[in-house]
Amino acid sequence: MTENMPGASPHEGSQWYDNEAGPLVRPYAMTGGRTKSGPTGVHFDLIALVTLDTGAPGVDDDTSLGPEHRALIELCRIETQSVAELSADADLPVGVVRVLLGDLLELGCVSVSRPVPPAQLPDERILREVIEGLRAL
Numbered sequence: 234m235t236e237n238m239p240g241a242s243p244h245e246g247s248q249w250y251d252n253e254a255g256p257l258v259r260p261y262a263m264t265g266g267r268t269k270s271g272p273t274g275v276h277f278d279l280i281a282l283v284t285l286d287t288g289a290p291g292v293d294d295d296t297s298l299g300p301e302h303r304a305l306i307e308l309c310r311i312e313t314q315s316v317a318e319l320s321a322d323a324d325l326p327v328g329v330v331r332v333l334l335g336d337l338l339e340l341g342c343v344s345v346s347r348p349v350p351p352a353q354l355p356d357e358r359i360l361r362e363v364i365e366g367l368r369a370l
Contacts, residue, residue: 263301263329275338277331279317282346285309301325301333309343 277283285306298306304323308314314322320330337343 263299263325263333275335277316277334277345278348279327280315280348282313282315283309283319283334284313284344284346286342286344299333301329302337305330305333305337306342 283305287310301323304325305319308319308322316327316330316334319334320327323330325333334343334345338345
């Protein structure tokens with residue numbers, strides 16, 4: 234019935250259209266149903282930094298990559314970004330971005346620098362001695 238209403242979108246009322254969000258594409262459609270990034274299942278931390286490798290084959294080949302892959306490449310072309318930033322800027326779920334980055338990493342289009350593990354905390358005894366030394370001043 235909405236098809237006959239003036240000003241109504243022809244897609245309204247279908248399962249692939251949300252009145253507020255517009256057309257919907259499920260995340261699994263963007264990743265080909267995959268939930269793991271690459272055959273090795275590489276895990277990308279949210280703060281891992283992604284850098285574009287401009288000399289890699291396929292970086293400028295628009296036909297071999299999907300639109301979401303190209304969007305991530307264009308975002309990395311501007312500057313090195315974290316996985317979380319890419320997800321926000323591309324308006325894609327983090328899980329989808331991780332899978333797509335796995336594809337780009339396998340193709341050699343991007344490089345990922347993993348975050349440095351946090352330093353081990355000092356021994357509690359040392360901290361107490363420092364506090365006592367500061368109080369003595």
